Amino acid sequence: MIKATLDTSVYVRAFHFGGPAVRILGAAKSGTIRLDISSAILDETARVLRDKFRWDGYMVQQAKQKLESIGNLVVPVSTLHVVREDPADDRILECAAAANSDFIVSQDKDLLRLGQFANARVVTIREFLQVLLAERY
Secondary structure, three states: OOOEEEOOOHHHHHHHOOOOOHHHHHHOOOOOOOOEEHHHHHHHHHHHHOOOOOOHHHHHHHHHHHHHEEEEEEEOOOOOOOOOOOOOOHHHHHHHHHOOOOEEEEEOOHHHOOEEEEEEEEHHHHHHHHHHHHHOO
């Protein structure tokens, strides 16, 4: 089974905009992939949906519950300081490292620039969907 940690931007795209990111959540819901997530990622996703996109508390809570129901909740064991440009991105790396994820999925240039972190390849949504498609055949 493929194990993936998603950046907050991927969750925001899935919940607020729809599109290809929704397919990743669908793969997690169906059990095709293991979606690794931490409380820091859940909180950041909720904050962005509430503050940037003006979601009300009820909608934010529903999104968090959905992620909790399809995700593998991970408790990172270390605090990292890797991404100087955006320290919040370190929470993604912490989760991926603790979960031993195969992939980190992001649209964030700071994370994508890494290319690899621990055992995880850092890829875009499109690249990850191509990996999922290749796994099916």
